[in-house]
Amino acid sequence: MTAKxxxxxxxxxxxxxxxxxxxxxxxxxxxxxxxxAVILVGEDPASQVYxxxxxxxxxxxxxxxxxxxxxxxxxxxLVFDRIAELNADPKIHGxxxxxxxxxxxxxxxxxxxxxxEKDVDGFHAENVGALMQGxxxxxxxxxxxxxxFLAEAGxxxxxxxxxxxxxxxxxxxxxAMLLMQASATVTICHSQTRDLAFHTRRxxxxxxxxxxARFVTAEMVKPGAVVIDVGINRLxxxxxxxxxxxxxxxxxxxxxxxxxxxxGPMTITMLLANTLEAAEREAR
Ligand code: NDP
Numbered sequence: 400m401t402a403k404x405x406x407x408x409x410x411x412x413x414x415x416x417x418x419x420x421x422x423x424x425x426x427x428x429x430x431x432x433x434x435x436a437v438i439l440v441g442e443d444p445a446s447q448v449y450x451x452x453x454x455x456x457x458x459x460x461x462x463x464x465x466x467x468x469x470x471x472x473x474x475x476x477l478v479f480d481r482i483a484e485l486n487a488d489p490k491i492h493g494x495x496x497x498x499x500x501x502x503x504x505x506x507x508x509x510x511x512x513x514x515x516e517k518d519v520d521g522f523h524a525e526n527v528g529a530l531m532q533g534x535x536x537x538x539x540x541x542x543x544x545x546x547x548f549l550a551e552a553g554x555x556x557x558x559x560x561x562x563x564x565x566x567x568x569x570x571x572x573x574x575a576m577l578l579m580q581a582s583a584t585v586t587i588c589h590s591q592t593r594d595l596a597f598h599t600r601r602x603x604x605x606x607x608x609x610x611x612a613r614f615v616t617a618e619m620v621k622p623g624a625v626v627i628d629v630g631i632n633r634l635x636x637x638x639x640x641x642x643x644x645x646x647x648x649x650x651x652x653x654x655x656x657x658x659x660x661x662x663g664p665m666t667i668t669m670l671l672a673n674t675l676e677a678a679e680r681e682a683r
Contacts, residue, residue, distance in 0.1 A: 402652040411664040422461045433678035434463035435493040436485045441471035446497045456667045471501045486514040493519030493674035519673040537673045542574040544665030556581040563587050565608035607642035617647040626652040629662050
């Protein structure tokens with residue numbers, strides 16, 4: 400079997416064109432332009448690239464955006480004060496603090512300072528709770544993108560065995576919640592799971608989000624499974640690769656996301672979706 404490749408760039412492009420149209424309609428009907436503020440603390444090169452990509456994606460979709468940068472040694476109170484201003488700013492519908500923050504910051508306290516109605520990453524405890532209760536306000540962008548992929552590929556999740564590798568707050572846990580709410584039977588694996596391959600081989604849907612290059616081999620995958628690779632790892636030669644051995648697993652799976660060009664472009668796309676949804680809600 401050679402797997403169908405689920406193209407994240409193509410799906411992202413299609414969704415972003417739709418968001419641009421919706422943003423134009425909102426501006427025309429209510430005078431509201433969706434607005435995102437991105438706060439970056441420190442000089443981490445990867446974070447700088449992520450923030451630049453987010454700001455550029457906003458511009459392409461016709462959104463307003465503001466990038467607010469601080470040096471790593473900034474006094475935390477200054478950042479809290481800025482978040483409070485953004486919470487009250489009617490031009491801003493989404494606020495995002497790029498993680499990780501420097502060590503002297505209490506990240507939980509920073510995320511909690513963002514107004515839940517503007518928490519487009521969906522990391523605020525109030526939004527995590529709403530997702531858990533099955534009526535989400537904002538779905539965290541990466542698992543939201545994965546669900547879009549599965550829907551676009553026409554994959555019926557009802558009664559399917561879904562196995563997730565990784566239990567982080569930003570990927571594994573919300574992913575599990577969404578798949579469970581879509582009526583899959585969900586197993587979450589982590590670094591202490593015994594006999595990982597026993598679980599992965601049962602999976603109709605396998606989501607790899609552990610951050611280990613090419614960890615998932617063909618022997619770990621059930622023939623015909625749908626494999627979603629969330630991982631982003633840099634190889635010694637500088638190239639990017641996922642958590643899945645793409646070449647070998649493509650011969651076993653029925654569908655697979657590549658890295659790069661799979662889940663990555665969908666994550667920023669769903670950030671736009673959350674910002675647009677926030678603006679539309681506010682304008683209602
Ligand atoms: P974390 O490091 O927060 O979590 C990794 C998880 O994987 C943990 O739950 C850990 O278990 C588990 N894990 C680690 N090693 C193993 C192992 N050998 N066997 C089983 N489980 C293991 O990572 P994130 O969730 O933030 O990210 C995961 C990957 O996804 C990374 O490569 C990241 O770069 C990528 N990513 C990609 C995004 C995109 O847009 N495509 C967005 C976000 C992340 P334990 O809890 O026991 O430590």
